[in-house]
Structure formats: structure tokens, C-alpha cells
Amino acid sequence: MCVAQFSFVTPSNHALQIQAFPISLLSVKILQARNITIADILSGTDCYVTLWLPTASKEEARTQTVLNSNDPMWNETFYFTIQNQVKNILELRIYDEDLLTKDDLLFTVLFDVAEVSPGERFHVTFILNPERSEELDVEFIMKENLDDLENITTNYILVARPVSCLNVCVAKGKSMKYLKEDGDLQLRVKGSHEDTWKTVFKSGLVECFQFHYPTHWEPELNGQLQHCSSNGGQDKQNSSASLTIPLKLFSVGQEVNVVLPASEDTNLELKLHTQTCSEHLDVRLGFDLCGEEQAFLHKRKKVVADALKSVLQLKEGLLDHEVPVVAVMATGGGCRAMTSLYGQLSGLKKLGVLDCITYISGTSGSTWTMSNLYEDSSWSQKDLERPIREAKKHMTKNKISTFSLEHLIYYQNELSQRAKEGIATSFNDLWAVALENILHDRVNDFKLSDQQHAVNQGQNPLPLYLALNVKENHISTFDFKEWCEFSPYEVGFLKYGAFIRSEDFGSEFFMGRLMKKNPESRICYLEALWSNILAVNLLDVWNKLSSTDECWQKLIRNKLRNIEINYIPPKSSSYLGTSWMCPDGMLFKIIRNILTDRPLHHHIHNFLKGFHMHKNYYQESQFSTWKDSRLDQFPNQLTPLEDGICLVDAAYFINTSCPPLLRKERKVDIILSFDYSLDNPFQSIEQTGKYCLEQGIPFPRILLSEEDKKNPRECYLFVEDENKEAPIVLHFPLVNDTFQKFKEPGVERRQKEMAEGTVPLSGNCSRYQLMDFTYTKKDFDKLLKLTDYNIQNNSDLILQALSIAIKWKKCGRK
Incomplete structure (x- = not known):
């Protein structure tokens, strides 16, 4: 493997590094859980699992809900494109679905992806509650792509990754007469800096937006056209149109025209193209003096x-x-x-x-x-x-x-x-x-x-x-x-x-x-x-008056346990351990919110x-x-x-x-x-x-x-x-x-x-x-x-x- 490397040495001999590393594909298969009996006493729980890996996506993935089962089985696989040079902590949350009230959070598992070696099929049984033998089985597979290299800049604490920019121009002129004055188009790229832009049709003929996002996240552009009137404005009933476009379909510099129906015979035209942002950072990374x-x-x-x-x-x-x-x-x-x-x-x-x-x-x-x-x-x-x-x-x-x-x-x-x-x-x-x-x-x-x-x-x-x-x-x-x-x-x-x-x-x-x-x-x-x-x-005030909050800290720490039971952790220096957090009860949440x-x-x-x-x-x-x-x-x-x-x-x-x-x-x-x-x-x-x-x-x-x-x-x-x-x-x-x-x-x-x-x-x-x-x-x-x-x-x-x-x-x- 050919790896391009550049190092800038600061006066304090602490190197700021720019280096190319391969991208990896992580697959996470949620297999099954056993003996989940916390929420419902008279019947089985209605469980589902969410997956959140903030170093790969802002989107939270989730499994289907398995109804009325204390031993739910999913066998669902999810994929994440990751960079192994960053600290990837996957958060798995188990919920009990409730149609009438907010879903109950049962457990949160924090898993350090550094435990999974490339090419390895890694099976983990998370012991959620040893007293009731509550467990969660998950399988991980890591595949390293040596042909896809990503330049990262780091001071060994923070990592800056490549950023791309999606340019969107909305041509409104031809469609404005068919749209209500209060109509609007909402565009969103989840995980981008901007997240959401909204344009109102009564303003201007062309409007342009930018979305900046980590290049290797490959998010989607979501658009929602609201309050448009069909039949040339004669039908007063509100309707809407939407679009979803994976940005990985675009080549850098390529301009793409997207048509979004505004009425039966009129379309709203969007011009899209992506570009790679400069690797120059405006934040200075390093511990030396400027x-x-x-x-x-x-x-x-x-x-x-x-x-x-x-x-x-x-x-x-x-x-x-x-x-x-x-x-x-x-x-x-x-x-x-x-x-x-x-x-x-x-x-x-x-x-x-x-x-x-x-x-x-x-x-x-x-x-x-x-x-x-x-x-x-x-x-x-x-x-x-x-x-x-x-x-x-x-x-x-x-x-x-x-x-x-x-x-x-x-x-x-x-x-x-x-x-x-x-x-x-x-x-x-x-x-x-x-x-x-x-x-x-x-x-x-x-x-x-x-x-x-x-x-x-x-x-x-x-x-x-x-x-x-x-x-x-x-x-x-x-x-x-x-x-x-x-x-x-x-x-x-x-x-x-x-x-x-x-x-x-x-x-x-x-x-x-x-x-x-x-x-x-x-x-x-x-x-x-x-x-x-x-x-x-109020907790700050209490700490000042008492000079200690040991009781409160003990209460917090009791909510967090280590679950490294069934396997020996790798010797990698990047390994932090895997933990789970028991959710707070309602009274605990109320007290915590009041105090903090x-x-x-x-x-x-x-x-x-x-x-x-x-x-x-x-x-x-x-x-x-x-x-x-x-x-x-x-x-x-x-x-x-x-x-x-x-x-x-x-x-x-x-x-x-x-x-x-x-x-x-x-x-x-x-x-x-x-x-x-x-x-x-x-x-x-x-x-x-x-x-x-x-x-x-x-x-x-x-x-x-x-x-x-x-x-x-x-x-x-x-x-x-x-x-x-x-x-x-x-x-x-x-x-x-x-x-x-x-x-x-x-x-x-x-x-x-x-x-x-x-x-x-x-x-x-x-x-x-x-x-x-x-x-x-x-x-x-x-x-x-x-x-x-x-x-x-x-x-x-x-x-x-x-x-x-x-x-x-x-x-x-x-």
C-alpha cells in the first residue's frame, strides 16, 4: 500500500500530521436479545435497537420493532463507512416501543469499534443485566478499502477530515405563478454544517445554497416542496412534492439538473454540483505558541x-x-x-x-x-x-x-x-x-x-x-x-x-x-x-456551598457499568473499553433537570x-x-x-x-x-x-x-x-x-x-x-x-x- 505522508513539526517538536489513510466499511448485524423484561410486566416488550456512530453519520439507524417478545430476534445488518484513525464509538440503544407514550429507553451500549480487526468476523454478547441474564448479541465485520484513501490532518487529539460542498441553485421564475406566495422549498443535508435551507417563492428568481459535509459520509439531499397549488393555481388544496438524492451519485465538478414537479404541468428546476473544499484549516491545531x-x-x-x-x-x-x-x-x-x-x-x-x-x-x-x-x-x-x-x-x-x-x-x-x-x-x-x-x-x-x-x-x-x-x-x-x-x-x-x-x-x-x-x-x-x-x-450552587458533590457523582456512576466480560480486550492503545448505561427513572430525570x-x-x-x-x-x-x-x-x-x-x-x-x-x-x-x-x-x-x-x-x-x-x-x-x-x-x-x-x-x-x-x-x-x-x-x-x-x-x-x-x-x- 502506498501512503502519502507529510509532517509539519512545530517548535515544541509536536508534529502536526497530514497523511492519507484507507477508508473501511463496518457492517453491524443486530442478531437478537434475550430476557428483556424491564418495561412490561404482564406481556413481552416491543423492542427495537437504534445505532448511532457520529463519526460516520448524523443519521440514527434503527431495526424493526419485534412485538411482544422478551427474546426479540432481528438479524438486521447496517453499514458504516469509517476512518480507523479516529475514535469510533458506536452507541446501541434498546427501546421498548409504546404507542401512547414516549418509547422507553432500556439500555445504552457504547462499543469501541477499535476492537474489530480488518477482515475479522467479531461476535459480541453484551451482558446488559447479569442479575436477569439480559443480553444482546451483535456481529461486526470490518473491511478495509486500500484503494480509497482519505487525507486527514491531526494533532493526535483532533482530526480534520476532507470536506465537500454541494452547491444548489433553485430557479423559481418559471414556476412562481403556480405557487402560493407563502409556499416554500426546504432542502436538507443531514450531517452538513448548514443542515437545512429554506427558500420562499415570493423572493427572487434564482436562489443558491451551499451544504458543507464530510466527503466520505456520502449523505443524502432531501427536498420538500410545500404549499404548491395544482392546476395553475386554480385548485386551492395544498399539496407537496419531495426528492431524495444520494450525493455519492455526483462526480466532483459535475453539474446535475434535477426537476421537482411544482404542479401538473410545471416543474421546479434545481441545478446541483459538488466540489472539494480546500484542506487548509482556519483552526490552528497544535500546542505550540502562535x-x-x-x-x-x-x-x-x-x-x-x-x-x-x-x-x-x-x-x-x-x-x-x-x-x-x-x-x-x-x-x-x-x-x-x-x-x-x-x-x-x-x-x-x-x-x-x-x-x-x-x-x-x-x-x-x-x-x-x-x-x-x-x-x-x-x-x-x-x-x-x-x-x-x-x-x-x-x-x-x-x-x-x-x-x-x-x-x-x-x-x-x-x-x-x-x-x-x-x-x-x-x-x-x-x-x-x-x-x-x-x-x-x-x-x-x-x-x-x-x-x-x-x-x-x-x-x-x-x-x-x-x-x-x-x-x-x-x-x-x-x-x-x-x-x-x-x-x-x-x-x-x-x-x-x-x-x-x-x-x-x-x-x-x-x-x-x-x-x-x-x-x-x-x-x-x-x-x-x-x-x-x-x-x-442549582448543582453548581450546591457544590459551592458544600464543597463536594460526592453523593451526586456516586449516583451518576452507579448508572454506568463495564461490560467487558466475555472477551479479552485488544492490546491496542486506542482501546477505551465498552460500557453500558442504565437509563434514568422519571424521578431521577426530573431532579437532574431541575439541578443542572x-x-x-x-x-x-x-x-x-x-x-x-x-x-x-x-x-x-x-x-x-x-x-x-x-x-x-x-x-x-x-x-x-x-x-x-x-x-x-x-x-x-x-x-x-x-x-x-x-x-x-x-x-x-x-x-x-x-x-x-x-x-x-x-x-x-x-x-x-x-x-x-x-x-x-x-x-x-x-x-x-x-x-x-x-x-x-x-x-x-x-x-x-x-x-x-x-x-x-x-x-x-x-x-x-x-x-x-x-x-x-x-x-x-x-x-x-x-x-x-x-x-x-x-x-x-x-x-x-x-x-x-x-x-x-x-x-x-x-x-x-x-x-x-x-x-x-x-x-x-x-x-x-x-x-x-x-x-x-x-x-x-x-
């Missing part, structure tokens, strides 16, 4: 080296490999986080350390500070008095007009305009424009990609924003979440190694190709997304849509770093199969923005951890440490004494000499310690100034609660000065950390 970020790092290293020489009073400048990567990590906390981050950055500026910073990461309220600062392309080179003064003005203004009738009308017009542009809107968009009014009091046209001007010369640290991708319904954030990072250059998922240009976020993608370019959203919509507190479900529904979630176009998972994705080291939920081992449940993504505040899991900084490609040496929690100043850093330990991510051990937890200090240095792969962490909890007696480092307060050192950070009487959006000028100034002071007062620890990092770099830390 070229723009690498160029930024090269420029920023010179700025950092000069700043370190000045701050540490070094006699000689640092060589490139001796310059440490220093990052600021800011947590969420609403306006409290926004105000505090201004104060801490101001403190770093006064120490001369701000130019030593390479990255600033944030989530939730801290992103409001970041997005404001990066409107100025040289903000870190200036005094921060102007942006702080602007923030203070908006924090202390009266916000009663935010939801006035005038503003509500504006909000409605704004959302209507977004809908016209093809952008799905939600309640979160209302939060976005209201937040824009709160923070800016004006329409701010600034966008995330505009921040490139603030880093193109390495003049400022590179901002990184973090959100969580969660399931819209039926599962808690604790049970499924994926880190999604934003930079001025790219937006992407850490787990999948998939990134798009920041200006393309919100556009429509399919199998890595850009299908429809939507306008880039203003920054306020991203600020609302990064601080999306509206997509919470996200009534105010925000739906965003999924730029991973259409991708398939590589056959060995679960063993890939980069994926393994970030996999942290049971769903990760079920590829049919992962994000590439979703039409949209649901992004929420990272604090739903851990109030941290660390994950982008912990990517090994960024090689971060020091993290300045700015925590804005009120009640527990160490919870976030401890949770981050525990998470990293479980995931195998280098991170220092967070060891705290009872005295530390009872009376926290302003700064903690966490460093492990024996673990130089872990970054050095300087943790700054939000506490009021020596600031009570000192107005500046080394300058004690006078008796009449003592009140200025009282900053109410704890208790229900605190003026800095999460939902407080209005501060008095005095409260704003106190919090700002406190956080500024806490940085300056711990300059010795900051300089110590910088010195340690440089020493490590000189000793060979990469």
Missing part, C-alpha cells in the same frame, strides 16, 4: 532584561536564556477585583517591577481592569493615575439609570442589531451592554483583537483571559469543564490544542474551516462572558464543530494534562460534537486564572498570585495546588500553618528547590495587616490617620461584596491604597523571587 506570541516574547525579553538589571542592580545584563518569565495571575471578584488589580499594578509600577512582567492573566472582575488598560497601547509606560481616576469615576457614580427606559430601549436595539448580523443573543448580552454602561457610560467599540497594538512591540505584558466551557444542561460544572483562553491573538482550548484568531471568535466553523465570518464582538460582550455569573445551575438546567446560559458558535477525536487521543500527553472529568473518556460527549459552547466564569470551578500560565510552552518561572477572595484568602491557591498535583502539572506545594490561616500575612513565597520544573509562586491574599498602622512602607500613621487604615474586608457589613457595583470615593481609595501598599511593602520577597529565578535560569532551567 507565531505572533513568539514574536512578542522575543521583543518583550529585551524589555524585561533591562528592567531586571535596573531593579536588581545587576552589574551585567542578562543573556536571553537567563531572563525569567514572570506573570501576574489575577482572580475574579467583581468590582473588588477590578479595583484591587489597579492598586497592585500601581504598586508594581512604583517598584519598577511592572516592566519585568511578561504575562497578565485574569478572569471575571480582574478582566475589566485589563480590558480598560489595553485600550492604551503604552499603558504600562505611563503613570496609572488616569485609568485609575476613570475607574473611580464610574465606580462612584449613581447607577440608578442603568435600567432606565431610555437605556432599556438602547439595549434592545443593540441586541436586535446583533441578531441581524447572525449572532445568537441571550440574557448574557443584556448583562454585557448593562456592564458597558456601568464601567464606561458610553458605547465602547474596542475589540479584543485591537489589543494587538498594545503588545506588537513588546511594550506591555501580554494579557490572557480565562473562561470555562461547560455543558449547557444536564451536568454540573464540577463534573465537566474545559479551560478556554483568550489573548489578543488567539482563542483556544488548552485540552484540544485548537485555536482560532481572536477576530474570528463568534464566527461559524466546520471541520476546522471558517464557514461564515461574523463581525467581531465589542469587548463588553467578552467582559460579560468572562464574568458570566448568569449561567449557574442553565436557564440563562449564553450560546456561542463552536469553532470545534465537526472535528473528530483521534483514535489515541486519550493517551496523548497534552490531552492528559487537562483531562479531569469522566466525560473525557467518552468522545461522543465532548465539545467537537456540540453545535455551540457555553462559557462561564472560571470561579464556578476554581477562582483562578492560572491555567494559561501553566502551559509548558509558556515556560513561566514566577507567578505573582493576586487573590481577591474575602472569606478564605488561601482557598483558590490551595485548590490550584491540589488540581495541579492531580493533573501532574508542576506547581509548588502549598503548605500553610494554622496561624497563617487564622492570621494571614500580606505575602507568601512558595518555592521548591528540589522541583525546579514548578514555578515560584508569590501569593498576595487580600488582607489588611500592617496597612492598619502604616500608610506607606516604613511610614507610620498618625493618630488622626488611623481611620484610613480601616478597610472592612470581611463580614456581611463589608462594602466590597461581589454584587456591590457602587463604592463611595473613600471606600474606593481605601481598597486601592491597601493593595498598592501590600505590593510595595513586600518588595524584598518579590526581589528575592526574581533573584532565585535568575539563578535557576543560569543553572540551566528551561
